[in-house]
Amino acid sequence: MHAQAQDADGLVYVCLAQLMALEFKARALSFVARQPQGSILSGSHASRLRGRGLNFDELRRYQPGDDLRHLDWRASLRTGKPVVRTFTEERDRPALIVVDQRMSMFFGSSYCFKSAIAAELGALAAWMVFNAGDRVGGLVFNDQGIDSIAPLRSRKRVEVLCSKITRKNRLLNSSMPDGEDAGQLDKVLQQCLAVAGHDHLICLISDFAGAGTRTLQLLRQLAVHNDVIAMQVYDPLALNLPKNGRLLVTQGELQVELAVQHQHIRQPLADFLSGRLKDIASLLRRSQVPLMMFSTAVDASTQLRTELGKLGSPRR
Numbered sequence: 491m492h493a494q495a496q497d498a499d500g501l502v503y504v505c506l507a508q509l510m511a512l513e514f515k516a517r518a519l520s521f522v523a524r525q526p527q528g529s530i531l532s533g534s535h536a537s538r539l540r541g542r543g544l545n546f547d548e549l550r551r552y553q554p555g556d557d558l559r560h561l562d563w564r565a566s567l568r569t570g571k572p573v574v575r576t577f578t579e580e581r582d583r584p585a586l587i588v589v590d591q592r593m594s595m596f597f598g599s600s601y602c603f604k605s606a607i608a609a610e611l612g613a614l615a616a617w618m619v620f621n622a623g624d625r626v627g628g629l630v631f632n633d634q635g636i637d638s639i640a641p642l643r644s645r646k647r648v649e650v651l652c653s654k655i656t657r658k659n660r661l662l663n664s665s666m667p668d669g670e671d672a673g674q675l676d677k678v679l680q681q682c683l684a685v686a687g688h689d690h691l692i693c694l695i696s697d698f699a700g701a702g703t704r705t706l707q708l709l710r711q712l713a714v715h716n717d718v719i720a721m722q723v724y725d726p727l728a729l730n731l732p733k734n735g736r737l738l739v740t741q742g743e744l745q746v747e748l749a750v751q752h753q754h755i756r757q758p759l760a761d762f763l764s765g766r767l768k769d770i771a772s773l774l775r776r777s778q779v780p781l782m783m784f785s786t787a788v789d790a791s792t793q794l795r796t797e798l799g800k801l802g803s804p805r806r
Contacts, residue, residue: 500610501602504659509613509652515791516617519798521691521719549573583689584641585619586682587612587628587651590696590723591658592674593666599727600787605662608695608723609655610790615693615721616648624691630654631678632661638681641690675700679708688715694779695721698770709777718779724767726787 498505549565552572565573589612595605612628619626620643627641628651637654639647675698682692692712698705698720712718774781782797784790 498660501606502598503662504606504609504656506649506653506656509609509656510649512610512613512791513617513621513648516614517621519614519618519791519795520622521615521618521693521717521798522622548576550576582624582643583691584625584627584686585615585691585693586641586686587615587619587626588678588682588692588694588696589628589630589655589658590675590698591630591632591655591662592699593633593662594697594699595723596662596664596666597725598786599725601789602786604697604723604725604786605659607784607786607790608697608721609659611695611721611723611784611794612655612693613648613652614791614794615695616651619691620645620648626651627685628654629678629681629685630658631674632658633666633674636674636678636681638685640685673700676702676704676708679705679712682712683708686712686716690716692716692718693721694718695723697723698774701770701773706773706777709774709779713777713779720774720777720779720781722771722774722781722783724783724785726785 498508500508549562550573552561552566552574556574560574560576562573562575589608591605591608595603595608597604598606612630616626616628623643625641625643626647627639629639630637630651637658639651639654641647675696679694686692709718709720771781771783782794784793784797
């Protein structure tokens with residue numbers, strides 16, 4: 491059965507209405523760190539998000555209540571009267587929400603599939619950006635192609651992005667070949683570089699399967715002039731493989747039963763899954779990009795709230 495004929499239960503396949511309804515859950519969330527040293531978006535490895543900046547407006551006479559830090563001493567000495575510099579906040583800034591819907595994401599061993607939680611995270615991020623008054627755009631990709639949405643501050647643009655995410659998500663099915671390699675991921679990051687010159691917020695939501703040396707270089711290039719956040723989606727199977735019984739793994743209609751009680755089956759599988767997860771997380775941290783990790787075992791909005799408010803210890 492083709493994926494488009496499947497019911498959207500929100501755990502394997504998502505629907506547009508589900509993603510649009512996440513607006514309410516996103517209202518209390520913000521990418522900008524509230525605690526100078528306590529947010530996941532701050533610490534020794536990365537500065538706080540820049541947020542919207544300030545543009546110089548004019549010089550004017552000092553008025554009681556003005557911030558003394560804005561005194562322009564040269565102009566004050568020249569005129570003999572206190573003069574302050576005034577600023578206006580930038581009206582908005584563009585954001586790119588990058589959502590992975592490759593076949594490597596079409597997997598889940600517990601609550602939901604990686605592709606489904608990535609879709610929800612993409613929608614939550616889009617609503618957070620919109621609620622902050624910024625422009626929403628993005629890149630949604632699978633193994634075959636990339637859909638690009640130019641940043642614009644409008645509810646309709648959020649709907650367009652969510653629609654693209656839904657469409658790519660519904661195309662996933664077990665009969666599709668697994669195209670896991672670094673090529674498509676790096677191609678998406680290269681397109682981000684072409685689109686985001688500077689002062690963008692770039693939110694990368696992926697399992698980062700196939701990431702390598704080139705990926706690291708591209709992430710560092712993106713982070714030079716933009717705020718970049720990596721949201722790594724993983725399945726808990728990679729961290730806690732059962733020691734007994736038989737493990738039923740499903741990928742759409744395809745099901746495989748593994749006798750994990752046998753050491754020669756369990757150990758290589760556990761080493762491979764946990765090793766790949768740790769290698770990718772290590773690479774992302776070396777890129778100096780703030781990293782959040784999201785399990786398929788827990789609701790997306792619950793985890794995002796926890797990650798944004800987490801007290802982060804310095805990372806090495």
